[in-house]
Amino acid sequence: MIELRNVHKSFGPKDVLRGVDLSVGKGRSMVIIGGSGTGKSVTLKCILGLVTPDQGSITVDGAPVASVRSAKARETFLARFGMLFQGGALFDSLPVWQNVAFRLLRGQLKRPKAEARDIAIEKLRRVGLGAETADLFPAELSGGMQKRVGLARAIAAEPEIIFFDEPTTGLDPIMAGVINELIREIVVEMGATAVTITHDMTSVRAIADDVAMLHAGKIRWTGPVAEMDAASDPYLTQFITGSAEGPIETLR
Amino acid sequence: MATLLHPLALIGRNTLALLAAIGRVAMFLGATISHMVRPPFYLKELWQAILNVGYFSLPVVGLTAIFTGGALALQIYSGGSRFNAEAVVPQIVAIGMVRELGPVLVGLMIAARVTSSVAAEIATMKVTEQIDALVTLSTHPMKYLTVPRVLAALITVPALVAVGDVIGVMGGFLVATERLGFNPAAYLQNTWNFLETLDIVSSLVKGAAFGFIAALMGCYYGMNSGRGAQGVGRATKLSVVAAAVLILAANFLLTQAFFSV
Numbered sequence: 282m283i284e285l286r287n288v289h290k291s292f293g294p295k296d297v298l299r300g301v302d303l304s305v306g307k308g309r310s311m312v313i314i315g316g317s318g319t320g321k322s323v324t325l326k327c328i329l330g331l332v333t334p335d336q337g338s339i340t341v342d343g344a345p346v347a348s349v350r351s352a353k354a355r356e357t358f359l360a361r362f363g364m365l366f367q368g369g370a371l372f373d374s375l376p377v378w379q380n381v382a383f384r385l386l387r388g389q390l391k392r393p394k395a396e397a398r399d400i401a402i403e404k405l406r407r408v409g410l411g412a413e414t415a416d417l418f419p420a421e422l423s424g425g426m427q428k429r430v431g432l433a434r435a436i437a438a439e440p441e442i443i444f445f446d447e448p449t450t451g452l453d454p455i456m457a458g459v460i461n462e463l464i465r466e467i468v469v470e471m472g473a474t475a476v477t478i479t480h481d482m483t484s485v486r487a488i489a490d491d492v493a494m495l496h497a498g499k500i501r502w503t504g505p506v507a508e509m510d511a512a513s514d515p516y517l518t519q520f521i522t523g524s525a526e527g528p529i530e531t532l533r
Numbered sequence: 534m535a536t537l538l539h540p541l542a543l544i545g546r547n548t549l550a551l552l553a554a555i556g557r558v559a560m561f562l563g564a565t566i567s568h569m570v571r572p573p574f575y576l577k578e579l580w581q582a583i584l585n586v587g588y589f590s591l592p593v594v595g596l597t598a599i600f601t602g603g604a605l606a607l608q609i610y611s612g613g614s615r616f617n618a619e620a621v622v623p624q625i626v627a628i629g630m631v632r633e634l635g636p637v638l639v640g641l642m643i644a645a646r647v648t649s650s651v652a653a654e655i656a657t658m659k660v661t662e663q664i665d666a667l668v669t670l671s672t673h674p675m676k677y678l679t680v681p682r683v684l685a686a687l688i689t690v691p692a693l694v695a696v697g698d699v700i701g702v703m704g705g706f707l708v709a710t711e712r713l714g715f716n717p718a719a720y721l722q723n724t725w726n727f728l729e730t731l732d733i734v735s736s737l738v739k740g741a742a743f744g745f746i747a748a749l750m751g752c753y754y755g756m757n758s759g760r761g762a763q764g765v766g767r768a769t770k771l772s773v774v775a776a777a778v779l780i781l782a783a784n785f786l787l788t789q790a791f792f793s794v
């Protein structure tokens with residue numbers, strides 16, 4: 282269970298988050314939508330402690346994230362999470378399989394190299410990449426392949442809570458379908474809690490239990506995906522239909 | 534405009550900024566040392582850094598030292614001949630190389646070669662969110678990136694300085710024996726007899742200090758890089774400038790500490 286209460290964050294003069302309230306239930310799949318630059322990625326980074334909010338509280342299973350300070354506690358805390366970064370953020374000095382198995386090669390979850398490699402190859406297969414990619418370097422992959430390696434890395438240690446920042450951006454429609462299904466599977470079969478950021482309404486419908494829309498630094502609308510289409514919020518409606526006409530300014 | 538009209542305010546502001554920067558570097562230094570002594574240790578990364586910092590710097594160190602040693606011999610010979618002191622070439626080359634030029638030139642070469650690449654690499658990792666990714670994978674960036682590089686420099690730069698000293702003296706030897714008519718055996722004998730333990734110890738201590746500074750500055754500016762390609766460029770430039778200035782300043786202080794009477 283992840284709870285954000287009145288979270289604020291500014292970068293210099295720019296107020297990005299201005300009081301975000303959001304709860305993600307255990308084992309649920311939450312999708313965050315919202316215009317480009319509204320702070321969706323920043324919100325995920327706040328939960329992980331990569332960005333410190335200026336104000337407000339964030340708790341995971343009731344424990345405030347800000348209180349996780351010692352190195353040991355942070356490692357235990359972060360071991361519960363997996364994160365796919367918007368840009369992939371693969372380590373370009375390591376081959377693909379070592380990227381995927383990064384967590385399995387060191388620290389608390391360390392295991393024998395051969396076993397870690399087998400797991401890496403299995404995870405790569407799940408995101409539609411063959412074993413031959415395992416020994417390539419990230420720079421040798423296409424953008425969409427890098428994204429999928431990032432995805433494989435996020436799920437490699439089978440974390441309880443997984444964040445996907447635009448998992449299908451840059452993928453062809455078929456591969457996007459495969460990834461949507463994979464995320465759904467992870468939530469349903471492994472019982473993981475997922476928070477996904479996406480701009481793709483097909484993905485929203487395929488992945489989400491719940492949807493939240495971020496606009497102007499606040500959660501504008503949140504609710505079950507089934508209620509999304511019937512909702513009367515003009516901002517949400519404009520976003521879902523992708524219309525240029527409506528309350529959301531197109532110049533930003 | 535206001536800053537032009539208020540020179541005192543300008544001086545005050547710059548002084549504060551400088552103090553703040555010194556404070557940040559000091560905190561970074563403290564964090565580096567505290568992570569250096571606490572597990573986990575990443576030995577594979579350390580070994581990689583030792584190769585990068587030490588082994589692959591050998592060619593540039595060798596070339597720099599041999600030319601400098603040679604030039605030094607020529608200068609001392611021509612300068613010394615003005616008061617009939619040409620014979621001191623072996624002694625002065627040895628002192629000049631071992632005490633000053635060896636460590637300083639190696640330090641500056643490491644600043645050019647290692648500081649810049651460390652800063653650019655870490656800064657790129659920062660702007661492409663690889664540092665954030667490390668954190669989410671429960672790996673502390675200071676332990677995984679900074680500590681191996683700083684330790685590697687601390688270990689290998691003194692060795693590089695030793696190599697530079699020897700090659701520099703050999704550069705002087707070659708020029709002196711081939712061009713200036715010195716007797717090879719006597720040249721080496723003079724060099725060896727003249728050098729004291731303190732000369733060599735100071736050379737190696739300087740090497741360790743300069744290596745530490747060079748790697749630390751690369752890591753510090755890389756970790757604190759701004760966003761985008763411009764951020765990386767700026768971090769790289771600042772890291773090399775800071776490393777070079779600090780190395781020269783540290784050289785003065787160490788020379789003073791070792792040799793002032």
Ligand SMILES: Nc1ncnc2c1ncn2[C@@H]1O[C@H](COP(=O)(O)OP(=O)(O)OP(=O)(O)O)[C@@H](O)[C@H]1O
Binds near residue numbers: 292297318320323324
């Ligand atoms: N480290 C940072 N320093 C300064 N500004 C930042 C930083 N991180 C994010 N921002 C700013 O915060 C705002 C929100 O960024 P964020 O990446 O969260 O947007 P987003 O909603 O994920 O957009 P997109 O859909 O385009 O990915 C942007 O205006 C961005 O410039």
Ligand SMILES: [Mg+2]
Binds near residue numbers: 321367446
């Ligand atoms: Mg984003």
